[in-house]
Amino acid sequence: MLKAEKNGAERTRRxxxxxxxxxxxxxxxxxxxxxxxxxxxxxxxxxxxxLAAASAWLVANVAAIASVEAD
Structure with a gap:
């Protein structure tokens, strides 16, 4: 139950x-x-x-969403 709530909260923050x-x-x-x-x-x-610079920028944006930290 707690894990489901935690996953839901992470999804909401993302x-x-x-x-x-x-x-x-x-x-x-x-x-x-x-x-x-x-x-x-x-x-x-x-x-x-x-192309490398633009791709790195995109990867950094995606990584920022993937790494949800507690505020």
């Missing part, structure tokens, strides 16, 4: 974080950045670096 404007804005921005790299083409080293 959902609250996902629905924050800051998180949504950063996630959408990183996804747009990734898409733009493919739209304009990956032809030089700088393009790969742009």
């Amino acid at each position: 959902l609250e974080r996902v629905l924050r404007v800051e998180w949504l804005g950063q996630t959408v921005a990183s996804l747009c950045w990734i898409v733009s790299v493919f739209v304009y083409g990956v032809s030089e080293t700088g393009d790969w670096l742009q």
